[in-house]
Amino acid sequence: MKKVAFYTLGCKLNFSETSTLSRIFQERGFEKVEFTDTPDIYVINTCSVTDNADKKCRKVVKEALKHSPNAFITIVGCYAQLKPKEISEIPGVDAVLGAAEKFQLVDILETFEKKDAPQVHASPVSEVxxxxxxxxxxxxxxxxxxxxxxxxxxxxxxxxxxxxxxxxxxxxxxxxxxxxxxxxxxxxxxxxxxxxxxxxxxxxxxxxxxxxxxxxxxxxxxxxxxxxxxxIEPNLLSEEIINFVAGSQRFMPHFHVPLQSGSNKVLKLMRRRYLRELYAQRVEWIKTAMPHACIGVDVIVGFPGETEEDFLETYNFLNGLNISYLHVFPYSERAKTLALDLPSVVPQKERNRRADMLRILSEKKKRAFYESQIGYEGKVLFEADITDGFMEGFTENYVRVVAKYDPVLVNEQKHVRLTNITAAGLMEAEETYHELLAH
The missing domain is CATH 3.30.750.210 (Transcription Regulator spoIIAA)
Incomplete structure (x- = not known):
């Protein structure tokens, strides 16, 4: 029985697909093992949203070869579809499969035996x-x-x-x-x-x-x-969806809504399908219907043509919004995108400076959101991960709660009252019948 290990770069969607690939292998008689357990096969599911993701792929391949020098290394995912030839030239890579082929990799590669040259199976994206x-x-x-x-x-x-x-x-x-x-x-x-x-x-x-x-x-x-x-994109987040979530017992009051820029000029350069006024309206609708709702925001800084004035417009717009946290990305040039032809490129050092400013703002927003939740009563669903004798879970509105590890709590919901923010920025809580969870 050959052993196979998986590694995922990128988004939640990639995690769902890696897990499905894992089940395909196990159904075909392969044994799933950890990355460090000397597997016979590695499957690396890649992202290519930023240039950093490409670099991470190369690093993961290098680490895989340290653990299992003779392993068969397969690359799938977005990076594999975009640059199959480039990936096939990474030392140690044996196969590259595009978007149309990745779920058939067991049939395509069959024995997973190394060949004289890397195998590349990547159809045009039009066939996906x-x-x-x-x-x-x-x-x-x-x-x-x-x-x-x-x-x-x-x-x-x-x-x-x-x-x-x-x-x-x-x-x-x-x-x-x-x-x-x-x-x-x-x-x-x-x-x-x-x-x-x-x-x-x-x-x-x-x-x-x-x-x-x-x-x-x-x-x-x-x-x-x-x-x-x-x-969910702000232009697709309708008032009926927001009101439905507000009245639902199963859909959580937590929205992650990409913004990308608070400058209408930059939004137009990005070809986004809304302006900042619509975004502000969506935030207002959410908070009116669900005052305790958590709202996360994606932002790109240093986009071509973004002046310091444009950036400060974004900063001040976000500072004034009733949001909970930010995911901040310095703009990264990607091959075959229209932004490559835009003038007024922002220097990398300046992109990083702006990103740092927004990450500090994010910490302030998150802290303010957590402070506003002290005294709030809700349910925490505890997870299985343990760190230094403690476990964590999330409230309905995505407040991360820490508790002393108790195996009985894993995958269980507990009614709690949020009580205090730890030095690490996590929330402590007590059960509503006053049994202390985290102390």
Whole structure:
């Protein structure tokens, strides 16, 4: 029995697909092992959102060879679709599979025997037109369930349409069936993932269903306690979706809504499908319907043409918004994107400075959000990871709570009152019948 290990770079969607690949291998008689357990095969699932992700891929390959010098190394994912030849030239790589081939890798590679030259199987992205079901399982308490793939948007900084193809979705019927099956296995929280999750409902380029219909049906899945929406574009986050989540017992008051810039000038250069006024409106709608809701924001700084005035406009816009945390990305040049042709390139040092400023703002926002939650009563779902005798879990609105490890608490929900913020920035809590959880 050959041993196989997996490594995932990138987003929750990638984690769901890696987990599915793992199950495919196990069903075919392979033994899944840890990265350091001298496997016969490595499968590295890549991201290519930033240049740093490309560098990470090379580093993971190098580390794999340290642990198992004779292993067969396979690269899949977005980077594999975008630059298959470049990846095949990385020392130690034996096979590269594109988006249309990655779920057939066991059939394509068969014996996983090394050949004189790396094998490259990467069809044009135009041939990537089918939806493949995927969900994570066994890797952590929460399950990431893929409901949508690909993207029809044309943001000038993004390579994802080139890497994953056009927008396409599972059907509501199949998503609900998968959610019920996942719930039957004991999982209590499902995170809905996709490239452009809110664009759910396209089948062969025709809209037959929509995201609002999907969450209405999932809300009827009784054996799953919690659903989260991983990320949703502001122009697709409708008032009816927000109001539905506000009234739902299963959908959590937690939204991750990409902004990218608080400058309308830069948003237009990026070819985003909204302006800052719409974004501010969405935040207001969420907070009106759910005052305790957590709101996360993606931001790109140092985009070509972004002046210091534009950046400060973004900074002040975010500072004035009632949001909870930021994911900050310095702009990274990506091959074959329209942004490469834009003038007024921002120096890398300046991009990093602006990113640092926003990361400090993020810490302030998160701290203020946590402080506003002290005294709040809700439920924490505890996870299995243990660090220095402590475990962690999340409230419905995504406050990270720390507690002294108790095996009985793993994958269990507890009614708590949030009491105090630790030096590490985590929340302590006590059960509502006053039994201290974290002390």
């Amino acid at each position: 037109n089918t939806f493949v079901n995927a969900y994570s399982f066994g890797d952590r308490t929460r399950t990431f369930l893929k409901v949508q793939d690909g993207c029809d948007y044309s943001c000038t900084f993004c390579t994802i349409p080139q890497a994953r193809g056009k927008s396409r979705s599972n059907t509501i019927e199949k998503v609900v069936a998968e959610a019920r099956s996942i719930g039957d296995s004991g999982v209590k929280e499902i995170v809905l993932t996709g490239v452009n999750t809110g664009d759910f409902g396209l089948q062969e380029g025709v809209r037959v269903e929509n995201f609002y219909q999907l969450i209405q049906e999932l809300d009827q899945v009784e054996n799953v306690s919690r659903f989260r929406i991983s990320s």
